[in-house]
Amino acid sequence: MKQKVLVAGGAGYIGSHMVKDLLANGYEVLVLDNLSKGHRDAVPHERLVLGNIGDRDLVETLFDQHAIAAVMHFAAFIEVGESVREPEKYYRNNFAETLVLLDAMRRHGIARFIFSSTAAVYGTPKQTPITEDHPLHPINPYGASKAMVEQVLKDFDSAYGLKSIVLRYFNAAGADPDGELGERHDPETHLIPLVLDAAAGARDAIAIFGQDYDTPDGTCIRDYIHVADLCQAHRLALDALLQGGEFNIYNLGNGRGFSVREVIDAAAAVTESQIPCRAAPRRPGDPPRLIADSTKAKRELGWTPEYTDLATIIRHAWQFRQRCMAAESTVSRTTDSPTPLSTRT
Numbered sequence: 497m498k499q500k501v502l503v504a505g506g507a508g509y510i511g512s513h514m515v516k517d518l519l520a521n522g523y524e525v526l527v528l529d530n531l532s533k534g535h536r537d538a539v540p541h542e543r544l545v546l547g548n549i550g551d552r553d554l555v556e557t558l559f560d561q562h563a564i565a566a567v568m569h570f571a572a573f574i575e576v577g578e579s580v581r582e583p584e585k586y587y588r589n590n591f592a593e594t595l596v597l598l599d600a601m602r603r604h605g606i607a608r609f610i611f612s613s614t615a616a617v618y619g620t621p622k623q624t625p626i627t628e629d630h631p632l633h634p635i636n637p638y639g640a641s642k643a644m645v646e647q648v649l650k651d652f653d654s655a656y657g658l659k660s661i662v663l664r665y666f667n668a669a670g671a672d673p674d675g676e677l678g679e680r681h682d683p684e685t686h687l688i689p690l691v692l693d694a695a696a697g698a699r700d701a702i703a704i705f706g707q708d709y710d711t712p713d714g715t716c717i718r719d720y721i722h723v724a725d726l727c728q729a730h731r732l733a734l735d736a737l738l739q740g741g742e743f744n745i746y747n748l749g750n751g752r753g754f755s756v757r758e759v760i761d762a763a764a765a766v767t768e769s770q771i772p773c774r775a776a777p778r779r780p781g782d783p784p785r786l787i788a789d790s791t792k793a794k795r796e797l798g799w800t801p802e803y804t805d806l807a808t809i810i811r812h813a814w815q816f817r818q819r820c821m822a823a824e825s826t827v828s829r830t831t832d833s834p835t836p837l838s839t840r841t
């Protein structure tokens with residue numbers, strides 16, 4: 497019988513790619529998403545349960561009605577800058593609501609959990625590349641909310657035997673290599689899609705947040721990891737838990753950092769466009785440099801990222817963006833009223 501996985505936040509960017517990946521690999525999938533940020537058309541409609549991970553009655557009913565083998569938890573608010581301005585929103589959604597989900601799992605004896613954590617738990621790292629044993633000193637509420645969940649997961653493992661794998665992603669980027677799914681945050685705050693907006697002329701210029709960091713060109717350095725490679729790591733983590741694996745933590749990145757300026761230059765080459773830029777102040781909560789050491793995930797999970805080249809990551813994001821633009825222009829030519837973009841057939 498197929499194993500059933502509950503994907504919380506499965507209508508979002510990374511979660512929707514995960515749903516597609518799981519279905520392609522023979523799993524049953526149920527998605528729980530409140531669509532606060534996600535897209536209804538990013539998941540097969542018959543699999544979507546509309547609701548909140550912090551709705552205890554709903555979650556307990558789901559666990560009563562479905563034989564859930566494992567939960568993958570993508571549901572969260574994700575903007576570093578917003579978390580500095582509105583910390584309550586982040587601690588409530590990312591921490592308090594997750595606690596409700598975990599408690600319902602515990603009460604129903606569902607004992608396998610895969611958690612989307614983040615490089616933001618490390619804060620400003622003492623050294624790069626960062627290994628998993630680097631101390632956690634988050635410098636923004638987003639990272640702190642994720643570190644708090646990690647602590648809960650360790651304690652739930654010890655006390656209740658709820659087994660988790662924590663995946664600390666660095667900067668998720670790119671899109672489904674088939675072109676069917678991609679990143680559609682609204683508002684978009686992530687560098688690569690914003691740079692592609694500027695390349696397409698949909699935005700006047702890309703603001704560079706800080707040019708006085710202690711990096712070779714003065715702009716922040718990040719480790720961009722393809723969304724399809726993140727999905728591969730989740731599937732391997734799921735297999736490990738289903739085979740009796742224990743609590744563990746893995747960094748997921750390519751081990752190579754690119755500055756904001758290097759990303760802009762790479763995007764200009766991929767799109768064959770001029771990308772106008774303007775200097776802007778530093779964004780609060782941004783560490784200067786985040787680069788992963790993912791040796792442990794490769795060694796223990798057998799993770800072999802496929803799309804490690806920055807140009808490939810940007811090209812896939814660009815292909816998805818162009819597909820969306822083509823679909824939107826077809827819709828606006830054929831209807832008077834706006835129709836939601838459907839990326840699934």
Ligand SMILES: NC(=O)c1ccc[n+]([C@@H]2O[C@H](COP(=O)([O-])OP(=O)(O)OC[C@H]3O[C@@H](n4cnc5c(N)ncnc54)[C@H](O)[C@@H]3O)[C@@H](O)[C@H]2O)c1
Binds near residue numbers: 547570593612666
């Ligand atoms: N995008 C990145 O670069 C990145 C990097 C590191 C970690 N992560 C983590 O990966 C996960 C997914 O990120 P993403 O970029 O796909 O974000 P996203 O905003 O596209 O997806 C999150 C999804 O969760 C849903 N959601 C949010 N709160 C919910 C709640 N309380 N109940 C039910 N559904 C809820 C949203 O509607 C959305 O569909 C997040 O946990 C994020 O912290 C993302």
Ligand SMILES: O=c1ccn([C@@H]2O[C@H](COP(=O)(O)OP(=O)(O)O[C@H]3O[C@H](CO)[C@@H](O)[C@H](O)[C@H]3O)[C@@H](O)[C@H]2O)c(=O)[nH]1
Binds near residue numbers: 575614666686690756
């Ligand atoms: O218009 C922009 C947008 C971003 N940046 C910079 O580009 C870099 C990357 O920013 P962004 O794409 O917003 O990602 P991060 O803030 O690094 O955060 C992402 O990556 C983290 C892990 O490293 C995850 O935890 C977060 O969820 C995810 O949003 C940062 O230095 C930003 O200051 C700009 O200069 N201009």
